Amino acid sequence: MPCMALLAEGILKLHWDQTVPVNVAHILKQMGVRLQLQSDLTDSALLSISSDNQAHIALSQQLSHIHQRYVVAHALAHVALHHLRPGMEQAIHISDDFRLDFGQRHTAEANDFALRLLMPEPALRYAIDIMQAQHADEIAHVFAVPALFVKQRLAELGLGLSRHTPRQQRGFTIDLD
Numbered sequence: 001m002p003c004m005a006l007l008a009e010g011i012l013k014l015h016w017d018q019t020v021p022v023n024v025a026h027i028l029k030q031m032g033v034r035l036q037l038q039s040d041l042t043d044s045a046l047l048s049i050s051s052d053n054q055a056h057i058a059l060s061q062q063l064s065h066i067h068q069r070y071v072v073a074h075a076l077a078h079v080a081l082h083h084l085r086p087g088m089e090q091a092i093h094i095s096d097d098f099r100l101d102f103g104q105r106h107t108a109e110a111n112d113f114a115l116r117l118l119m120p121e122p123a124l125r126y127a128i129d130i131m132q133a134q135h136a137d138e139i140a141h142v143f144a145v146p147a148l149f150v151k152q153r154l155a156e157l158g159l160g161l162s163r164h165t166p167r168q169q170r171g172f173t174i175d176l177d
Contacts, residue, residue, distance in 0.1 A: 077113035
């Protein structure tokens with residue numbers, strides 16, 4: 001999906017402030033996408049495109065922070081990839097375990113885009129090469145994403161985590177005599 005990769009990278013180049021976790025709300029604002037928290041949504045979010053091509057995301061406020069970040073990035077992907085035409089809306093449901101139906105092309109594309117947006121390759125490489133992150137959970141915490149997504153993104157990039165080599169423990173003796 002090289003076109004998607006270029007589009008996600010382009011959005012990052014235009015709107016990312018080089019911090020992690022990536023400020024998705026800032027990117028939405030820069031792209032002119034309206035976001036509104038709602039307490040009564042049955043789905044994770046409702047994405048709509050008005051007849052004048054204005055994107056609006058209604059997001060469930062019941063979701064955890066990490067879940068909200070992913071759902072917003074996923075919805076933004078649908079906007080950026082033009083999966084909806086003006087006048088259309090789409091309910092987005094992302095389960096608590098973040099499992100998706102990858103049989104649907106638009107869902108798979110939105111997931112790929114969202115992961116690229118939330119974990120930009122340069123920042124991920126920095127975390128591994130320079131910061132020497134050794135566990136998916138550690139990286140997940142830094143990027144505010146589920147560890148499952150870190151593993152997915154690392155596999156996609158062909159990156160591996162260095163294995164922790166235990167330090168040599170040197171014993172000592174205290175002579176009490």
